Amino acid sequence: MKSKNLKIILHGCLLTTAIGFTTSTFALTNEEQLGRFLYFDENLSINQNQACASCHLPEAGFADPDRHLPVSEGSIAGKFGSRNSPSASYAAFFPEFTLKRGVEGGQFWDGRAVNLTEQAKGPFLNPVEMAMPSKAAVLLAVESSPMGYSQLFLQVCGNNAFNDARNNIQPGIENAYNCLADSIAIFERTEELSPFTSKFDAVEAGQAVFTAEEEEGLSLFTGRGKCAHCHSLGGGKEKTVFTDFKFHNIGVPSNPELISLANLPADFKDPGLGGFLNDPKEVGRFKTTHLRNIELTPPYMHNGVIKTLKEVVHFYNTRDVPGEWPEPEISDNLDSNFVGDLGLTDAEENSIVEFMKTLNDGYIAP
Numbered sequence: 241m242k243s244k245n246l247k248i249i250l251h252g253c254l255l256t257t258a259i260g261f262t263t264s265t266f267a268l269t270n271e272e273q274l275g276r277f278l279y280f281d282e283n284l285s286i287n288q289n290q291a292c293a294s295c296h297l298p299e300a301g302f303a304d305p306d307r308h309l310p311v312s313e314g315s316i317a318g319k320f321g322s323r324n325s326p327s328a329s330y331a332a333f334f335p336e337f338t339l340k341r342g343v344e345g346g347q348f349w350d351g352r353a354v355n356l357t358e359q360a361k362g363p364f365l366n367p368v369e370m371a372m373p374s375k376a377a378v379l380l381a382v383e384s385s386p387m388g389y390s391q392l393f394l395q396v397c398g399n400n401a402f403n404d405a406r407n408n409i410q411p412g413i414e415n416a417y418n419c420l421a422d423s424i425a426i427f428e429r430t431e432e433l434s435p436f437t438s439k440f441d442a443v444e445a446g447q448a449v450f451t452a453e454e455e456e457g458l459s460l461f462t463g464r465g466k467c468a469h470c471h472s473l474g475g476g477k478e479k480t481v482f483t484d485f486k487f488h489n490i491g492v493p494s495n496p497e498l499i500s501l502a503n504l505p506a507d508f509k510d511p512g513l514g515g516f517l518n519d520p521k522e523v524g525r526f527k528t529t530h531l532r533n534i535e536l537t538p539p540y541m542h543n544g545v546i547k548t549l550k551e552v553v554h555f556y557n558t559r560d561v562p563g564e565w566p567e568p569e570i571s572d573n574l575d576s577n578f579v580g581d582l583g584l585t586d587a588e589e590n591s592i593v594e595f596m597k598t599l600n601d602g603y604i605a606p
């Protein structure tokens with residue numbers, strides 16, 4: 241059942257839903273294909289109107305296509321989460337959460353899900369996301385889905401899955417739900433989410449050249465802009481995903497719009513990693529995001545407070561220049577070595593932005 245030679249390739253455009261599910265162009269194993277169905281299936285939400293892809297849409301760099309809101313609306317209208325939807329692409333490159341090499345890895349802005357499988361178990365049952373009442377209800381929604389992959393589900397996750405869900409047999413439900421989450425994680429590790437087809441990759445492969453401005457942007461990114469201290473470039477065989485997989489407090493201001501949408505108290509401050517670890521030394525730290533397809537995923541930061549890439553760079557350049565920015569959401573554990581007053585000119589800020597735009601996938605070399 242788990243072998244790679246059981247590949248299904250679907251030809252043509254057999255299925256489309258409101259959120260743009262089209263068939264994969266890659267050859268997928270059964271588990272990958274199952275994960276793909278699950279990822280795009282709106283039937284797995286309480287009002288049958290929201291899939292993983294709704295907040296992590298391929299065309300939007302696998303983040304929320306709604307550029308105007310800092311947070312995402314759930315399946316139930318008017319319910320909003322309290323963080324910006326990050327990209328689900330390249331998430332597979334984050335190692336499992338660990339404390340062994342300092343704090344590193346994990347999924348979510350605060351690293352609280354150890355890996356993609358644990359992450360995928362959450363959204364279905366989260367009341368401000370897909371809002372399903374139980375794991376059994378999710379399994380039965382797979383069975384009744386108009387996308388028609390219930391047989392594939394039984395084949396991958398066991399023949400009793402739906403019967404166990406109907407008869408409330410807990411161990412069976414747990415097994416099938418774990419398998420469902422695993423399948424999504426397996427899909428998230430495919431090339432479809434991490435294609436490495438940007439201009440940056442083409443330049444690395446010697447198939448394209450940067451413009452002078454992009455080139456300057458890259459040297460500022462690794463040099464006086466200090467970005468690469470945290471958004472690291474790979475070395476040797478490592479693929480470059482522009483993150484050190486660690487957590488930092490770069491001191492972004494709080495976002496009143498988020499506080500109002502998510503119905504939080506006016507003085508709300510997101511503790512990030514410090515909240516998860518219950519450790520004051522980690523308060524205010526968030527994961528260093530990867531920067532691939534970053535042009536497609538505004539707004540930016542855990543609270544969506546920064547709207548454009550130009551403003552992001554201006555923020556790093558001038559955070560500590562008096563009068564430029566409101567005070568940090570959290571001032572503890574602030575990074576002051578690499579961020580704050582970089583002395584970049586306006587043109588240099590623009591070059592860094594132009595460099596970041598070379599990280600969009602789907603580049604076709606001339």
Ligand code: HEC
Pocket residue numbers: 279290291292293294295296312313314315321323324325326327328331346347348349350356359360361363364368369370424
């Ligand atoms: C209503 C919008 C919404 C839906 C639906 C949703 N997500 Fe998310 N997703 C988010 C938000 C917001 C976060 C960040 C939450 C946090 O850090 O606390 C997130 C985080 C993630 C991450 C972590 C990425 C990172 O860089 O840490 C992954 C992976 C992910 N989601 C995959 C999924 C999958 C798979 C599903 C379906 C099972 C799903 N999401 C459904 C909004 C959504």
Ligand code: HEC
Pocket residue numbers: 326327461465466467468469470471487488489490491492526527528529531534537539540541542543549552553556557575578579592
């Ligand atoms: C000290 C480490 C550090 C340095 C230096 C740094 N970053 Fe970041 N970057 C982060 C962290 C951590 C976040 C997430 C912060 C948050 O949401 O509170 C982030 C977020 C971002 C985002 C938004 C990502 C998203 O998905 O919303 C962009 C874009 C970005 N950085 C670009 C840059 C650029 C360009 C530079 C250099 C001018 C830079 N960073 C320097 C750590 C760093």
